[in-house]
Structure formats: structure tokens, C-alpha cells
Amino acid sequence: MKRSKADTAETRRRIVHVAAQEFRQKGIHQTGVAEIMASAGLTHGAFYRHFESKDQLVAEATAEGMDVVVDNAETAAETSDSAYYTHLKSFLSREYHEDALKSCPLVTLGSELARADTETRRAASQGFLELIDIISKQDGRRDTKAVKDDALFRLSAMIGAVTMARIVDDTALSDRILREARKRLAMPPTPLPSMKKIAAKNAKKVAAKTAAPKARLARQA
Amino acid sequence: MKRSKADTAETRRRIVHVAAQEFRQKGIHQTGVAEIMASAGLTHGAFYRHFESKDQLVAEATAEGMDVVVDNAETAAETSDSAYYTHLKSFLSREYHEDALKSCPLVTLGSELARADTETRRAASQGFLELIDIISKQDGRRDTKAVKDDALFRLSAMIGAVTMARIVDDTALSDRILREARKRLAMPPTPLPSMKKIAAKNAKKVAAKTAAPKARLARQA
DNA sequence: TGTACATCAGTGAACGCGCGTTCACTGATGTAC
DNA sequence: TGTACATCAGTGAACGCGCGTTCACTGATGTAC
DSSP: OOOOHHHHHHHHHHHHHHHHHHHHHHOSTTSOHHHHHHHTTSOGGGHHHHOSOHHHHHHHHHHHHHHHHHHHHHHHHHHOHHHHHHHHHHHTSHHHHHOTTTOOHHHHSHHHHTTSOHHHHHHHHHHHHHHHHHHHHHTTSOOOHHHHHHHHHHHHHHHHHHHHHHHOSOHHHHHHHHHHHHHHHSSOSSOOHHHHHHHHHHHHHHHHHTHHHHHHHHHHO | OOOOHHHHHHHHHHHHHHHHHHHHHHOSTTSOHHHHHHHTTSOGGGHHHHOSOHHHHHHHHHHHHHHHHHHHHHHHHHHOHHHHHHHHHHHTSHHHHHOTTTOOHHHHSHHHHTTSOHHHHHHHHHHHHHHHHHHHHHTTSOOOHHHHHHHHHHHHHHHHHHHHHHHOSOHHHHHHHHHHHHHHHSSOSSOOHHHHHHHHHHHHHHHHHTHHHHHHHHHHO
């Protein structure tokens, strides 16, 4: 039977929302249309009243997933600097990406997105760029190329760290990967003055330890 | 008809090799057993004379894929420091991971590996740890926890950068992500003396630009 | 405002297809004597 | 070393299954008068 326009729109939204969760949980190709429709409380036949194909749903679900990640980051960034870095710390945790409502598609669907169609990759790219903007702005500097470049590296590194933490079969190793990423990325790119002193001390220590490789490289050059 | 033991072993190796290529190219779930067998010059029925299941092949193909990546890195590291850093630069390129014979499963199958069975994840983890060893040794320092931690971060960041470069739908952005990763990762973790001077200069520039955010953070603390 | 009708969201059966897996059969290989 | 037989790699048809997609049908909604 026909439904009201409001109901129809709400149903469509619900399908996209449920799909976004299930794709991130089980992967795009391991999640069937019928399964998603059942989770949305419908039979699979109604699917094509809302979408042209599964691919279209994949694109919209990816966009929705990225929007959630972007919104969460934006909210944290707008709250306070410490809220932002706390958010980054929680993003760099396994639990965050096991939460179907939060997890970042770039992490949970990474290699599948690289093979997805144009619309899906566009959605993923746009979300990525929005995150880059938030990171760049948070750094509080002018929108120079160098600041963007830095954000590009930092975000890619975060995605790689969580991806690896999820692949690895040893919980201790997984935690260690994330801890190292948090140490390096869940803080301002340029350390505070007080931290600079500590960093300088560490640099001396490291320099002493790296005398050998430096000498090797010098010989080679 | 029955084949000689040597032939049988060679056929098995060929199936694993072909599978490793195809999985990395098209993804695990998008590549069928029949397709792999055809590429190996056989019909699909013979598959179960060599493997118990597709999952077993996935595990072995992942192991083979990681072995190739490890061997390439090891060879470069054993040749010379410059060969090693040149190898890192080429690893941080899109072409490298579009090459079915070289590409790293951690990149091309990342999110699928995170959902794979125990054996497959074990193979991926072991390969990852072997790469960490190579990177740690290359740094030429003692095998301290800090050196390993650094390698953990650097390798995760590499994997994230290439993963993102492959997802993103804009070639220029893709190149930029990789360029930044190369700048930061395809060189020794502690720069050479000559490079240190340049780094110091840059640090001053950046410090000037970041006066604002540092002030903000100070206020907050 | 009330009536008559077109629209279309949702149902559930059915479509063709490709998947992973099994199996009877073939015939060269490896083994036991 | 030669013969007889068991083994088993490979073939190709077939299995059940779940996939994405289509469709005839239902009946409430929205619209035209």
C-alpha cells in the first residue's frame, strides 16, 4: 500500500542508515540487500522503490558514514582544543571502529572503497577532504599548502594505524600500534613550548643512538 | 589422470601464486575459485585436490603476498641504505600497489583482512612483524622498544597513505598524499646532520606561524 | 468538503546467475611383488 | 627389471544456496473535480 511522503522519506533514510552500519560491520560484498531491508523492518522487494541499485545505496551509505565521522570531529573541534585531542585519541582506538554507529568507512571499508564505483569513491573522497579541513583549521594556522600537507599525512597515518590494529591478530600488538599513533597524532603538530624542551632532550638521546646509521649513510652519499 | 609429485607440487604453487595476484587485484570476495583455477590453466574441480576450502587458499595467498613484499624490502635493505629508501619511495606510489606481482596485501586487502579468519590474519600479522623487523634493523640502532615503536608507526602510516591514495578519486590529491608520506617516511627517522640544519630553519618558520594555536592551547590549559 | 481515481510503497514469489563445494569418472603415476 | 594394481590429479556435470533484481498484486495516500 502507498505511504505518505513523510513516511516514504523516513523509510529511505532508515534504509541508508541501517546499510551504513551493516556495510561497515560486515563489508560491502558480504552484506546483502535482503539483509539490510530486513534490518530496516521491510521485505527486500521494496528496495527498488527507493534505490536504482545496490551500488547507489553503497554510495549513499558511504556518504552517510563519512558525514557522521565528520560531524563528530567537527563537534569536538568546536567544543575545545582538549575535546578535539580527546576525540582524536578515541578515534585511534579499536572500540571506536567496532562501534557500528561511529566507525569511519575509510578504515572499515578501506580496500573495498578503493575498488568501488565513481559515486562511492567521490563520497569517500569528499568526507576525507572535510576531515582534512577540520584538522587544518584546528591547527589554527592560515590555510597554507604546508598545513594541508601536514593534515593529509596525519589523517592518512591515523587511518593506517587503525586499519593495521584491526588486521593484526595479537591484541597487545594492536594496542601498541594505536598507542604509538596516539602519541604522535593525538596532539598538536607543533608541540607546546614546555614539550619542546622534552623533545629536545629526547632528540639528543636519539642522536647518540643513531651515530652508526648516520655514519653509514654519509659513507654512501 | 594422476600427476607426478613434482607436477602436483608445482600446480599447487601456481594456484597459490595466481590467487595471490587476483585477490589483491579484485578483492577476496570478488574473486571466485573457478576464476583462479582458470587463470592457473585448470578446471575448478581440481581445486579440492589441493585445498580444503577457499579460506585455506586465502590464508596461503595472503602469506605468499606478504612474503613477496618482505623479500623485496629485505633485498633493498641488504643492498644499501639508498636502495632501501628508494624502495620505500616506490612502495609509496600508486603504481606499486597496482602491480599484481608486488602489491602489499595489507594495502590492497586491508579492510577485508580485518574480517578474515584466524589463519589469514595470522599470515598478515606475521608479514607485518617481519616488515617491522626490517625497518627496525635498517634504522641501525639497537633493538629497543622505542625503535620498534617508531617502525610500527612508520609502517602503519605508509599503509594508510597508500590506502587513501587508492580510495581518493582525484589523481592530484592522490599524488599529494603519497608525496607527503614519502617526504616524511622514505628517509631515516633521524635526519642527517646536513638535513638537521634545514629542519631547524623550517621549525622556526612553523613556530612563527603557530603562535596563535599555541596561545589558544595555553589559555585552555 | 466529498467523491472517484491514479499513484506508488510495500509484499512475497520468482528470475537468472554465479558462488563454493561434491562427485563419478579417467588415466598416468607410483608401489608392491 | 617387469607386471598388476592402487592411488589420486584433473575433468566436467551437478549440488544447494544466496545473490541482485523484477514483477503482479494490494491498498492507503494524494489529487482532480
